[in-house]
Amino acid sequence: MIISSGAFVSDNGRLRGENVAGSVRRLKDLPGLFMDDTAYRSMDPEQIVYEVQLHNSCGSAEGGLLFGTSTVTPGKVGREYFMTKGHFHEIRNRAEYYWGISGKGVLVTMDERRQASTVRIEPGSLHYIPGHAAHRIVNIGDCPLVVGACWLADAGYDYDLLAKEGFSVRIVEENGAPAIWSNK
Numbered sequence: 001m002i003i004s005s006g007a008f009v010s011d012n013g014r015l016r017g018e019n020v021a022g023s024v025r026r027l028k029d030l031p032g033l034f035m036d037d038t039a040y041r042s043m044d045p046e047q048i049v050y051e052v053q054l055h056n057s058c059g060s061a062e063g064g065l066l067f068g069t070s071t072v073t074p075g076k077v078g079r080e081y082f083m084t085k086g087h088f089h090e091i092r093n094r095a096e097y098y099w100g101i102s103g104k105g106v107l108v109t110m111d112e113r114r115q116a117s118t119v120r121i122e123p124g125s126l127h128y129i130p131g132h133a134a135h136r137i138v139n140i141g142d143c144p145l146v147v148g149a150c151w152l153a154d155a156g157y158d159y160d161l162l163a164k165e166g167f168s169v170r171i172v173e174e175n176g177a178p179a180i181w182s183n184k
């Protein structure tokens, strides 16, 4: 039985070692995500918006768990802060834990009736995301936002519902501070 995987989480939330894989999302990978398309098109398409690192030692086996960290770069497109794409789980009832490792952020969740909620993420904060809730993180600070996560390996990703209307709220800078805008 495998009880240790030979992987490590460093102070900045980076994973290394066995069974660790990473992916990067750049501005060019996220067309239509941000509300200000003119600002989006004026920016460097190679700019990294966020990176995800994943520790996977079970594939997508039912009953297995995945562990990941997401690192969102500080920045904005127009007035809207850099954020992850966000998703519902393909198997809708699958829940997930998030916790803040470093930086300042907002967790946005939204149910299938487009009811949204937001909560601040800070180092050490713990967030339970129930099934049937889309989830996204937003970096509202000047440093990278690093968030850890643990979720069921068979959860999968569903981006289709969000591709049409997006989340019902957006996190934007207003008078120098983060504000929640309705996107209904």
Ligand SMILES: O=P(O)(O)OC[C@H]1O[C@](O)(CO)[C@@H](O)[C@@H]1O
Pocket (backbone or CB within 6 Å): 052, 068, 069, 070, 084, 085, 086, 087, 096, 136, 147, 148, 149, 151, 157
């Ligand atoms: O690119 P997305 O769909 O916003 O997801 C980013 C990552 O956040 C997680 O929810 C946890 O970090 C993973 O499931 C996912 O890989």
Ligand SMILES: [Fe+2]
Pocket (backbone or CB within 6 Å): 087, 089, 096, 135, 151
């Ligand atoms: Fe998820």
